[in-house]
Amino acid sequence: MAQFTQVTSRVIPLPNRNVDTDQIIPARFLKVTDKSGLGEALFSDWRYNADGSEKSDFVLNHKHHQGAQILLAGDNFGCGSSREHAPWALTSWGFRSVISTSFADIFHNNALKNGLLPVIVNKEIHQSLFDLVEEIPTVALTIDLASQSITLPDGDALKFPIDKFSKNCLLSGIDQLGYIMSHDAKISTYETS
Amino acid sequence: MSLQPRTLFQKIWDKHLVVQEPHSPAILYVDLHLIHEVTSPQAFTGLRNRNLQVRRPDRTLATMDHSIPTTPLSLPMADTQAAAQLEQLAKNCAEFDIELFDMDSPWRGIVHVIGPELGRTQPGMTIVCGDSHTSTHGALGALAFGIGTSEVEHVLASQCLLQEKPKTFEVRVDGTLREGISAKDVILALIAKIGTAGGTGHVFEYTGTAIRTLSIEERMTVCNMSIEGGARAGMVGPDDSTFEYLANREYAPKGLEWEYALEAWRKLPTDSGAVYDRSITLNANDLEPMITFGTNPGMGIPITKCVPDPSQVGNADTRQSLENALTYMGLQPGQKLLGQPIDVVFIGSCTNGRISDLRLAADILRGHKVAENVRMLVVPGSQKVKQQAESEGLDRIFSTAGAEWREAGCSMCIAMNSDKVDPGQYAVSTSNRNFEGRQGKGGRTFLASPLTAAAAAVRGEISDVRTML
Ligand code: SF4
Numbered sequence: 030m031a032q033f034t035q036v037t038s039r040v041i042p043l044p045n046r047n048v049d050t051d052q053i054i055p056a057r058f059l060k061v062t063d064k065s066g067l068g069e070a071l072f073s074d075w076r077y078n079a080d081g082s083e084k085s086d087f088v089l090n091h092k093h094h095q096g097a098q099i100l101l102a103g104d105n106f107g108c109g110s111s112r113e114h115a116p117w118a119l120t121s122w123g124f125r126s127v128i129s130t131s132f133a134d135i136f137h138n139n140a141l142k143n144g145l146l147p148v149i150v151n152k153e154i155h156q157s158l159f160d161l162v163e164e165i166p167t168v169a170l171t172i173d174l175a176s177q178s179i180t181l182p183d184g185d186a187l188k189f190p191i192d193k194f195s196k197n198c199l200l201s202g203i204d205q206l207g208y209i210m211s212h213d214a215k216i217s218t219y220e221t222s
Numbered sequence: 223m224s225l226q227p228r229t230l231f232q233k234i235w236d237k238h239l240v241v242q243e244p245h246s247p248a249i250l251y252v253d254l255h256l257i258h259e260v261t262s263p264q265a266f267t268g269l270r271n272r273n274l275q276v277r278r279p280d281r282t283l284a285t286m287d288h289s290i291p292t293t294p295l296s297l298p299m300a301d302t303q304a305a306a307q308l309e310q311l312a313k314n315c316a317e318f319d320i321e322l323f324d325m326d327s328p329w330r331g332i333v334h335v336i337g338p339e340l341g342r343t344q345p346g347m348t349i350v351c352g353d354s355h356t357s358t359h360g361a362l363g364a365l366a367f368g369i370g371t372s373e374v375e376h377v378l379a380s381q382c383l384l385q386e387k388p389k390t391f392e393v394r395v396d397g398t399l400r401e402g403i404s405a406k407d408v409i410l411a412l413i414a415k416i417g418t419a420g421g422t423g424h425v426f427e428y429t430g431t432a433i434r435t436l437s438i439e440e441r442m443t444v445c446n447m448s449i450e451g452g453a454r455a456g457m458v459g460p461d462d463s464t465f466e467y468l469a470n471r472e473y474a475p476k477g478l479e480w481e482y483a484l485e486a487w488r489k490l491p492t493d494s495g496a497v498y499d500r501s502i503t504l505n506a507n508d509l510e511p512m513i514t515f516g517t518n519p520g521m522g523i524p525i526t527k528c529v530p531d532p533s534q535v536g537n538a539d540t541r542q543s544l545e546n547a548l549t550y551m552g553l554q555p556g557q558k559l560l561g562q563p564i565d566v567v568f569i570g571s572c573t574n575g576r577i578s579d580l581r582l583a584a585d586i587l588r589g590h591k592v593a594e595n596v597r598m599l600v601v602p603g604s605q606k607v608k609q610q611a612e613s614e615g616l617d618r619i620f621s622t623a624g625a626e627w628r629e630a631g632c633s634m635c636i637a638m639n640s641d642k643v644d645p646g647q648y649a650v651s652t653s654n655r656n657f658e659g660r661q662g663k664g665g666r667t668f669l670a671s672p673l674t675a676a677a678a679a680v681r682g683e684i685s686d687v688r689t690m691l
Contacts, residue, residue: 046543047418047518051657056636060289060303062263062310074659103539105419108452108518109657111354112261113370134422134454135354139370192386193245205372206272209249209380212241216277216382219240219251 031144032202036125037171038098041088042162048102049109050136054118056110067114068121089122093167098125101158105129107136116143126172128179130155141195142205148172148179148189174200227493230459231390231425234365234490238348240382247384253347254281255377256333257320259304259311260288260638261352265375266314276318277381283342284315284322287332289638292601292628295325301639318378329472331604331630334358334572338442339606341471345460345487350377355572355654356455357448361441362468363460363490365425368449388454389499391424395432397506402688404582405440406574406652406671408432409447410512412504414522421453424500427492428458432506438467439578446573447654450519459491511687513559514656514669516547521656523559525674525686531555550658551666552646559668559684566649567598567625567679568661569672571635574652575603577610579672583652584616586676586690587623593682598625599641601633625679637662650678 058070076087083090100119106129107115116139119127126146140147150158161168161181171180174196178186198205209216228236241249255278262284269276276282289304291297299305308325315322323330329340334355337343345363350356354368369383377383395408413420426448433441441458448456458464465484468474475483510524521544523529532544532555548555553562569575569583580602592598600620602608608630611617617627634641635653637660643649645664652675656667668684677687 044539044542045546046539047520049518049655049657051655051660055659055663056638057663059260059638060301060307062307063267064264074663105422105452108418109354109449109655111352111368111370113264113352113372131419131422133419133452135368135370135449139372142370142372192247194247205384206376206379208246209376209382209384212249213380215241216249216251216380220381 031120033125033144033146033174033199035171035173036098037169038125039094039096039167039169040099040101040158040162041094041097042101042159043088044103044159046103047105047108050107050112050115051109053107053115054112059112059114064117066121067118068123071118071122096123098123099170099172100124100127101162102127102129105131105133107140108133111135111139113139113143116140116145120145128155128158141199144199146172146174146199150187150189154187227495229390229492229496229498230363230427230457230490231365232496234346234348235387237346247386250348250383250385252281252350252377252381252383254283254337254342254349255381256337256349256351256356257282257284257374258287258333258351258353259307261371262314262374263307263310264371265352265378266318268375269378274379276320276378279319281381282320282378284311284320285330285333285336286311286324287330288632288636290325290631291639292631292633292641295629304639328605328609331606332572332575332632334446335575335603335607338362338438339471339604341468341474344468344474344483345464346490350383354449355446357453358442358446358572360445360448360455360457361438362464363457363487365455365457367455388425389423391421391426391453392498392501393426393428394430394501394503395428395506396430396503397432398435399432399506399509402511402673402691403509404671404673405436405443407509407512408504408506409444410514410519410522410669411509413447413451413520414512415504416451416502418450418518418520419452421448421451424453426451426453426456427498428456429492430503433458434461437578438463439576442576443573447519450654460487461491511671511674513674513684514667515551515553515559516544517550517656517658519654519656519669521547522669525559525684529553529555529557529559560686562684563648564650564668564678564683565596565647566643567592567596567675568601568634568649568651568653569675570599570601570603570633571653572603573654574672575601575607577607579652580607580611580616581614583672583676584619586673586680586687587625588619590623590680592624592679596679596682598679599628599634600625601628601641602630604630634661636660637665643667650675650684
């Protein structure tokens with residue numbers, strides 16, 4: 030499984046609430062049998078005009094956002110369809126972390142399995158991050174998993190929660206299937222009982 | 223022996239818990255794993271890369287539903303990418319010895335329609351599928367989660383799912399549904415009330431007199447959209463209607479096994495005195511036909527009401543999302559939806575593509591024509607539903623009215639095949655998602671019940687079906 034320790038990057042603000050996975054990657058791109066190249070289709074309907082050219086006013090297309098690895102998203106990010114193509118598309122574009130006040134359950138699970146760190150912050154911090162990015166569009170944040178903190182340019186560190194299991198898996202790149210399989214004997218016992 | 227009263231959820235959870243280590247999610251045993259072409263290929267690749275086998279092919283069942291065409295089966299598939307994905311599923315199932323209902327199977331259909339219909343879905347089971355609407359199966363008293371593709375791989379390899387224990391949320395619906403109001407209106411009203419994140423981290427259990435009087439198919443409609451309210455699953459305690467529904471289905475237990483199963487199933491319902499983490503009550507007597515006006519399923523209103531005005535909304539974020547939604551939908555703040563002209567009507571999907579849904583729609587269409595300029599698509603949820611409808615003559619009612627009668631599949635619910643709403647068009651749809659572009663890029667969706675959708679088809683505009691009963 031993909032590892033996550035730390036990322037320092039500029040931030041792309043996408044304040045829309047309830048961004049659903051159909052927006053993250055529309056269904057017509059789900060006819061693939063592998064995971065590669067989905068970054069092209071990320072936010073496709075918001076990102077491209079009908080003729081395939083880029084919409085200049087969409088945040089992902091701004092010049093100073095190229096190469097950014099942190100998405101600052103609105104409440105309830107990733108609702109709707111269970112498609113894991115959503116985190117695949119986000120990581121394939123280059124994102125390593127998404128910050129929001131809340132994530133839909135299945136998206137949250139899927140993100141963790143792909144080294145895409147969902148960072149949950151409270152409303153005040155959420156708003157202050159949007160304010161910061163508006164004020165200084167090129168501001169860089171550091172997200173550190175071991176210390177569970179977001180460090181601002183002035184050195185202030187904001188804490189965020191994550192469950193121990195996911196944290197350990199991400200830090201050491203441990204595979205969750207490996208964890209299940211390590212209990213194989215118990216699964217067999219369960220099956221025969 | 224603990225005699226602590228337990229909820230239906232808790233009983234199923236306890237029974238399937240294989241391992242629970244401190245600070246780790248539970249390892250939960252999965253009784254039935256349903257797979258389809260879209261979310262499984264990468265999971266099989268993962269298995270191969272690790273040199274793993276499918277642990278329990280006998281507990282795995284595959285169907286083709288999402289990207290298949292709904293045009294006559296004799297036609298070759300025009301979409302080569304979708305064809306390759308279907309081919310891959312067939313290959314994976316053959317290699318790992320998994321039962322597959324392929325294009326030619328009379329049992330093929332939308333994964334959440336065929337599970338219950340064939341009696342594979344049973345009370346007390348844990349069921350997973352790489353599809354968020356797996357919550358549908360909870361209508362029979364099962365605990366059913368939608369999962370991602372990595373988890374599909376986990377379950378294929380280990381027959382287990384890692385899961386943080388969800389909280390419980392009782393959704394009580396008291397009273398009686400009035401004429402013209404259906405299960406779809408109940409669930410749309412709930413989601414309008416709690417929002418699309420209202421149930422995050424929870425499993426809904428639907429209780430109350432109104433739920434008890436719903437048929438099993440109607441309960442499926444309610445449970446189906448639990449995910450639209452953010453919940454991980456939705457369920458209804460099994461009762462005599464459940465057992466009656468299951469008796470004699472293809473995969474249901476038979477003879478003495480049926481008797482044993484019944485005895486176990488009767489112990490499943492929530493004990494009196496059991497406590498839920500949260501509760502909400504709706505009164506069925508107050509419900510009207512519901513319709514969505516916006517771009518998520520929480521943006522719903524009673525059909526006689528007006529579209530909300532963003533300027534009346536205090537919270538800036540809510541105002542902004544409302545404004546965005548109205549812009550996308552091309553609707554005015556404060557306008558009435560009744561009388562809004564529409565272009566497309568879609569009857570189908572895992573929410574409302576079962577025989578009882580088709581009967582409701584056919585009752586409205588009987589003796590009428592689909593309005594000029596309206597395209598109406600009726601897509602049965604499974605080939606069995608299709609056969610049943612044809613044996614009742616429903617297909618002729620639809621065709622005579624001018625609707626298109628199709629082969630089973632997900633169709634215009636997800637628009638992965640050629641069944642699409644065109645840019646700018648308005649559709650009244652019995653499916654479950656009105657997200658931007660969900661039914662086709664630029665398409666605009668009003669979610670509603672089969673009754674409301676059929677009424678719109680006849681009138682060519684959003685209409686109150688109660689004026690047609
Ligand atoms: S009918 Fe729609 S919601 Fe249901 S499984 Fe198919 S695509 Fe998903």
